[in-house]
Amino acid sequence: MPELLTQNNLMFLFAFTAGMVSIIQLLEYLVTKNIPWLWRIVRQLWRKIRRSIGKKADDGYVQRHILNFSGHPVSPGQQQAIEKHMHWASSSVVDVRLGNVPEDNNFAAAITKAIERAGLSHEEWQTIPCVAVPAGYPAVWSVILAELHGRLGHFPDVARLRPTQPGASEKYEVAEILNLRELRHASRSKR
The missing domain is CATH 3.40.1360 (Dna Topoisomerase Vi A Subunit; Chain: A, domain 2)
Structure with missing residues (x-):
């Protein structure tokens, strides 16, 4: 137990915890504050995929x-x-x-x-x-x-x-x- 509480291990534990907290806060910010922005990107990608699948090059397809x-x-x-x-x-x-x-x-x-x-x-x-x-x-x-x-x-x-x-x-x-x-x-x- 005393070797777990050494200064190096505590520093590593604090750094790891701080990193995890900052990653969680970043993800929370991206999801809660930028939902319209993220939704717009997803919608545009979905439309591009749908349009590219819908195109038929040999049939003279016109959009x-x-x-x-x-x-x-x-x-x-x-x-x-x-x-x-x-x-x-x-x-x-x-x-x-x-x-x-x-x-x-x-x-x-x-x-x-x-x-x-x-x-x-x-x-x-x-x-x-x-x-x-x-x-x-x-x-x-x-x-x-x-x-x-x-x-x-x-x-x-x-x-x-x-x-x-x-x-x-x-x-x-x-x-x-x-x-x-x-x-x-x-x-x-x-x-």
């Missing part, structure tokens, strides 16, 4: 996105209707969760951060065809349109939803796809 800003899930029927209107074989829905948008000076910054969380790279924004399902709040939608125009280099196509007949399985259906680029070019002649 297409439905960007959902509405805050409600895009139903399979709505997704199929958008694919039919756009003549797409398949598409993937990217839910951009806006949450509660603050009604203060950081209005646009909060929306920009939400769009950043979509996890699309610069190349994907500029090369992958997309259709946007709009947010219901006009001020939010105007900021989203400006942000998308900056990222895409043009206005996106927009899915216009309308209420369905009473008794239908879905509450909203896709009425049409608005091609904002064509509308813009047509209105330029009216200057």
Whole structure:
């Protein structure tokens, strides 16, 4: 027993304990303070894995996105209707969760951060065809349109939803796809 309590053994025991405590505190900090950051990395990795598995090089697979800003899930029927209107074989829905948008000076910054969380790279924004399902709040939608125009280099196509007949399985259906680029070019002649 006396050899366990020597100065070298006590120093080693204290150093080991201090190291273990600091590692535990670091892990606790990373997990509790950085959950959104860690979750974003995991989500982006999962999307990249899913996209790479979904690509079929020999079948001429072209990736297409439905960007959902509405805050409600895009139903399979709505997704199929958008694919039919756009003549797409398949598409993937990217839910951009806006949450509660603050009604203060950081209005646009909060929306920009939400769009950043979509996890699309610069190349994907500029090369992958997309259709946007709009947010219901006009001020939010105007900021989203400006942000998308900056990222895409043009206005996106927009899915216009309308209420369905009473008794239908879905509450909203896709009425049409608005091609904002064509509308813009047509209105330029009216200057």
